[in-house]
Amino acid sequence: MSAIVKDIEALAQRIGRRLPPVETNFPLKVPAHFIERIATCDHDGLLAQVLPTAAENQTVPGFSADAVGDLNARPAPALLHKYHGRALVMLSPRCHIHCRFCFRRHFPYEQTLGQAAWQTTLDYLHRHEEIHEVILSGGDPLTLSEAQLTDRVRALEAIPHIQTLRIHSRSPIAAPALTPQGRFLHWARHSRLNKVLVVHCNHPDELSKETAEVLARWRQAGFTLLNQSVLLRGVNDQEATLEKLSHSLWAQGVLPYYLHLLDRVQGAAHFEVSASRGIALIQYLRQRLPGYLVPRLVREIANEPCKTPVEVI
Ligand SMILES: *Cc1c(COP(=O)(O)O)cnc(C)c1O
Numbered sequence: 474m475s476a477i478v479k480d481i482e483a484l485a486q487r488i489g490r491r492l493p494p495v496e497t498n499f500p501l502k503v504p505a506h507f508i509e510r511i512a513t514c515d516h517d518g519l520l521a522q523v524l525p526t527a528a529e530n531q532t533v534p535g536f537s538a539d540a541v542g543d544l545n546a547r548p549a550p551a552l553l554h555k556y557h558g559r560a561l562v563m564l565s566p567r568c569h570i571h572c573r574f575c576f577r578r579h580f581p582y583e584q585t586l587g588q589a590a591w592q593t594t595l596d597y598l599h600r601h602e603e604i605h606e607v608i609l610s611g612g613d614p615l616t617l618s619e620a621q622l623t624d625r626v627r628a629l630e631a632i633p634h635i636q637t638l639r640i641h642s643r644s645p646i647a648a649p650a651l652t653p654q655g656r657f658l659h660w661a662r663h664s665r666l667n668k669v670l671v672v673h674c675n676h677p678d679e680l681s682k683e684t685a686e687v688l689a690r691w692r693q694a695g696f697t698l699l700n701q702s703v704l705l706r707g708v709n710d711q712e713a714t715l716e717k718l719s720h721s722l723w724a725q726g727v728l729p730y731y732l733h734l735l736d737r738v739q740g741a742a743h744f745e746v747s748a749s750r751g752i753a754l755i756q757y758l759r760q761r762l763p764g765y766l767v768p769r770l771v772r773e774i775a776n777e778p779c780k781t782p783v784e785v786i
């Protein structure tokens with residue numbers, strides 16, 4: 474059984490269902506763990522996140538290739554510096570899973586690769602002493618080899634004004650078996666840096682015994698564990714689903730951080746949930762959960778100095 478499936482026919486066989494073939498410009502990619510989760514749940518909320526559909530090929534007004542203004546915020550090819558004190562580094566163009574709603578599906582990643590881009594990133598971070606937190610993102614930074622990842626974070630640790638290392642990754646959820654747990658966590662345990670892992674889980678059924686094990690190891694290595702989700706039509710836009718998501722994450726030691734309104738990226742319009750529905754869902758969660766299990770509802774607006782809260786009155 475291959476660890477990652479890349480065509481619809483193979484996915485159909487693995488989950489024992491017929492799936493219609495569709496041509497899109499963002500290929501299917503699903504790791505084994507996520508396939509198992511799809512096969513064991515009794516709804517389409519997981520499958521919908523990875524299965525290409527004809528709806529993606531429709532052009533919808535208001536949905537663009539660079540929905541969040543990233544291309545205007547790059548002082549170096551692999552570095553986004555949009556927010557005060559924090560810089561986001563695109564460490565890998567790859568992901569173990571391809572999420573159909575992803576805002577980065579159109580990003581020119583080829584410019585972010587290689588030693589030269591990394592050196593330019595380091596030079597920028599060295600020069601900018603106001604940056605105290607580096608966010609490793611992608612793609613998915615945890616698709617690097619343990620050796621390469623460890624080299625990268627050692628170089629960041631050597632920059633005196635950097636205090637916090639944050640990693641944004643869907644790997645611990647989608648592909649726990651492919652997530653670093655050896656040499657890199659050994660480094661982390663002894664590092665002077667504050668460490669945060671922000672995973673990306675949209676539905677409680679994405680979690681399993683395997684995700685719990687990986688998350689526990691990262692926690693033992695000193696990482697604070699947070700989750701961000703995207704509010705997605707047909708996936709997690711029901712009260713009970715979001716309530717269970719918060720409980721299930723916390724059962725694995727993860728606190729909800731952000732619930733994002735969908736970035737208006739070309740090909741993802743059919744996933745959009747309105748802001749008013751998002752607000753209603755959060756109001757429900759507030760009545761049901763302790764405050765620390767209610768995620769902050771936000772949207773990203775190009776050129777704003779932070780994620781914009783979607784206010785719940
Ligand atoms: C989301 C994001 C961050 C992190 O924002 P927080 O509110 O600190 O989580 C930083 N830089 C960029 C470019 C981002 O998109």
Ligand code: SF4
Pocket residue numbers: 567568569570571572575576577611612613643673
């Ligand atoms: S793992 Fe994250 S970056 Fe990669 S396709 Fe999914 S949402 Fe996009």
